[in-house]
Amino acid sequence: MEAELSRLLKVKGLPLNWQDSTKIPTVPVNLNLTKTHNPTDMGKEIAQAIYRGMAQ
DSSP, rough: OHHHHHHHHHOOOHHHHHTTTTSSOOOOOOOOOOOOOOHHHHHHHHHHHHHHHTTT
């Protein structure tokens, strides 16, 4: 999860609503995991949901 979130931040950058903030906002996360049992894939899905929530 950490690697995927780091990758997203490098590729897409820090969302604008986080750039000028002095405190960390709440991150709404809408998470619908697929039926995978692969921990790596699950971590990627969680990281992508977190990034989407950060951009809201």
